[in-house]
Amino acid sequence: MESKVNADPAELAKFSDLAHRWWDPESEFKPLHQINPLRLDWIDAQASLAGKKVLDIGCGGGILSDSMARKGAEVTGIDLATKALRVAQLHAMEARTPNITFREISAEAMADEAPASFDVVTCMEMLEHVPDPASIVSACARLVKPGGWVFFSTINRNAKAFLLAIVGAEYVLQMLPKGTHEYAKLIRPAELAGFCRQADLELQQTRGMEHNPLTGRYWLSGDTSVNYLISTRKPAG
Structure with missing residues (x-):
């Protein structure tokens, strides 16, 4: 029997249709370009990316993957949106980004193929787009x-x-294409923390990301009421 892929075909089509605009900082993806330095610095401050083997799940056009590779990490970006992945590969070639590869594979299939293989795993702005977020966390x-x-x-x-x-x-x-997010798929911090505990990941830090639409500024804070980030670690022993 064919295994069911944990992805919504409509979501994949939506992001594939926009793929050519990923690297245009004034496109629908402008917010991703604006928040990327915040995400990158927050990850790097905790995990020290240089020299680390990193997997970026749901990498899309590769904005975060590219910046982590430029911090000295060896990065693999995975996604199921074919066109977005092609954009990521093309940009990496054109920009001559070092130590970066992209693959069209699900998180679950990658986990079966390469368990306990990465120093750092990132899964950003992706859980709210899949049918079963707990499966991705696992x-x-x-x-x-x-x-x-x-x-x-x-x-x-x-x-x-x-x-x-x-x-x-x-x-x-x-700022984003209409229909980017579906309210029922959004995830409360307590729910995500629960998924992490079930998967034996220990919570380290939770931060909110705020935005001022008048100035266009983004910043990290203690307010997790809208956008938020969670760092976790797998127990060493």
């Missing part, structure tokens, strides 16, 4: 070496997040 835990780091970022599920992340960002400010 795959991340299987992929990381004992003592290694796993990083997640996603969007809270509450009235404020609905107003700011969906109504505001997609419909009013048009």
Whole structure:
């Protein structure tokens, strides 16, 4: 029997259709370009990326993967959106990004193929787009070496997040394409923490990411009511 892939075909099609715009900093992906330095520095401050073997799950067009490779990590980016992956590969070739490869494979299949192979696993802005986020968290835990780091970022599920992340960002400010996020798929921090505990990942730090639409500035804070990031570690022993 064919195994069911933990991905929504409509989600994959949506991001594939936009693939050619990933590396345009003024496109629909402008917010990703703007938050990337914050995400990168937050990950690097905890996991010291230089010399580490890193897996970026749901890498899309490769914005985070590329920047981690430029910090000195050996990066593998995986995704199931074919066109976005082609964009990531093309950009890496054109920019001559060192130590980076991309593969079209699911997190679960990668975990079966290469368990406990990575010092760092990142899964950013992706869990809110899949049918079974707990399965992805479990795959991340299987992929990381004992003592290694796993990083997640996603969007809270509450009235404020609905107003700011969906109504505001997609419909009013048009910072993101309409339909980028579906409210029912958003994940509360307590739910994500629960998935992590089930997968034997130990919570290290939770940070919120805030945005001022007037100035366009993003910053990390203690406010996890809308966008938030979680760092975890796999026990060493």
